[in-house]
Amino acid sequence: MIEIRGLTKRYGKLTAVDNLWLTVERGDALGFIGPNGAGKTTTIRMLATLLAPDAGTARVGGHDIRKEPAGVRAMVGYMPDFFGVYDDMMVWEYLDFFAAAHRVPRSQRPRLIGDVLELTDLGSRRDESVNSLSRGMKQRLCLAKTLVHDPEVLLLDEPASGLDPRARMEVRELLRELCKLEKTLLISSHILPELAGLCNKIAIIEEGRLVTAGSVDEISAQLQGGTRLVVELCERSAEACEFLAALESVASAVEGDGRIEAVYQGPEGDEHEVLRALVLEGFKVRGFREEEIDLETIYVRSTQGLGS
Ligand SMILES: Nc1ncnc2c1ncn2[C@@H]1O[C@H](COP(=O)(O)OP(=O)(O)O)[C@@H](O)[C@H]1O
Ligand SMILES: [Mg+2]
Incomplete structure (x- = not known):
C-alpha cells in the first residue's frame, strides 16, 4: 500500500x-x-x-x-x-x-x-x-x-x-x-x-x-540471533543445559536463576521439537516457553551506537 x-x-x-x-x-x-x-x-x-x-x-x-x-x-x-x-x-x-x-x-x-x-x-x-x-x-x-x-x-x-x-x-x-x-x-x-x-x-x-x-517478531529474532527459549526443570538443570547446547537446532544455552535460556535456530515453528528431545531424554520439564522481547528492548538494541 x-x-x-x-x-x-x-x-x-x-x-x-x-x-x-x-x-x-x-x-x-x-x-x-x-x-x-x-x-x-x-x-x-x-x-x-x-x-x-x-x-x-x-x-x-x-x-x-x-x-x-x-x-x-x-x-x-x-x-x-x-x-x-x-x-x-x-x-x-x-x-x-x-x-x-x-x-x-x-x-x-x-x-x-x-x-x-x-x-x-x-x-x-x-x-x-x-x-x-x-x-x-x-x-x-x-x-x-x-x-x-x-x-x-x-x-x-x-x-x-x-x-x-x-x-x-x-x-x-x-x-x-x-x-x-x-x-x-x-x-x-x-x-x-x-x-x-x-x-x-x-x-x-x-x-x-x-x-x-x-514485523516485531522478525526484528526480535534478528536481533537476538534466533528465538529465545526459556526452559525450567524440576531437577538436573545443569545437565539439561549441556544437553540443549549440544542439539543441532540450538545455538547456545546458558543456565542461571533456576532456568535455562536457549537460543533456537532451527526451522520456525519446530521449537516444540526441543521440548520433545528433553522429555525423551528423561528430563522433568516444568516450564517451556518462548520469551517475548518487548519493543523497548528492540529499540535500544537496534539504535545502539548510532547518534550521539
Ligand atoms: N524546514 C526545514 N528546514 C531546515 N531543516 C529542517 C526543516 N525541517 C526539518 N529540518 C531538520 O531535518 C531533520 C529532520 O526533522 P524532522 O523530519 O522534523 O524529524 P522528526 O519528525 O523525526 O523529529 C532535523 O534535523 C530538522 O532540524
Ligand atoms: Mg516530527
Whole structure:
C-alpha cells in the first residue's frame, strides 16, 4: 500500500531523509519510530505530497507521490504533528470544511461527520466551538478530520504527543479502533511504548536512515540471533543445559536463576521439537516457553551506537 523507494530530502547540507526504502502492506499498522530530528515528519510530509523529495519517490496505493499527487491525496488521511488554527469554528463546521475540501458530496457529509464524531467520542461536542475543546479533544478532532473522506491510508505524525497521560490513553484506544477498520496505518512516535501492542510492524529511523524494519517478531529474532527459549526443570538443570547446547537446532544455552535460556535456530515453528528431545531424554520439564522481547528492548538494541 505504501512503497518508499530511495526517498531523500536535504535541507542545505543536512540530509534529513537519506535514501529510505520501506514497504507497508495493506492492513499493516507500522510504527515509525525514531528520536526527535530523525526525519519522521519530513518523510510523512513527503508521503502526504506536501513536500517534494530531492531524490527517490514513493507510491501510495499505486499512485506516485511525484507524478500523481491528487491520486495520493484522495487515498491518504494525514494528521500533522501540530493542530492548525481554525479556532473560531464549531466542531461540525470544522469537519464539514475538510469534507468539502475533499469533495465529499454535501448530501453525504452529515452522515460521515456523525460517524467520525462517534468514533472519536466527540458526538456531544458537535455544536461547540473548537476553541472550547481540551488539548486531548482537539487531538481527537484532528484525527476525526483525518478520517472524514474515509481514506484507506492514515499517516499520523506523533498523534499522542504533548498530551497528558489520560488523553494519551484515549488516543491509543482510538488508534486501536482504527487498526480494526482495516486501514493501513503509519504512526510516528519518538516514544516507543506508545506504539507497543498497537503496531504489527515497526521501522526504526535515526539521522534520516533506516536502522531496521520488519514485523516485531522478525526484528526480535534478528536481533537476538534466533528465538529465545526459556526452559525450567524440576531437577538436573545443569545437565539439561549441556544437553540443549549440544542439539543441532540450538545455538547456545546458558543456565542461571533456576532456568535455562536457549537460543533456537532451527526451522520456525519446530521449537516444540526441543521440548520433545528433553522429555525423551528423561528430563522433568516444568516450564517451556518462548520469551517475548518487548519493543523497548528492540529499540535500544537496534539504535545502539548510532547518534550521539
Ligand atoms: N524546514 C526545514 N528546514 C531546515 N531543516 C529542517 C526543516 N525541517 C526539518 N529540518 C531538520 O531535518 C531533520 C529532520 O526533522 P524532522 O523530519 O522534523 O524529524 P522528526 O519528525 O523525526 O523529529 C532535523 O534535523 C530538522 O532540524
Ligand atoms: Mg516530527
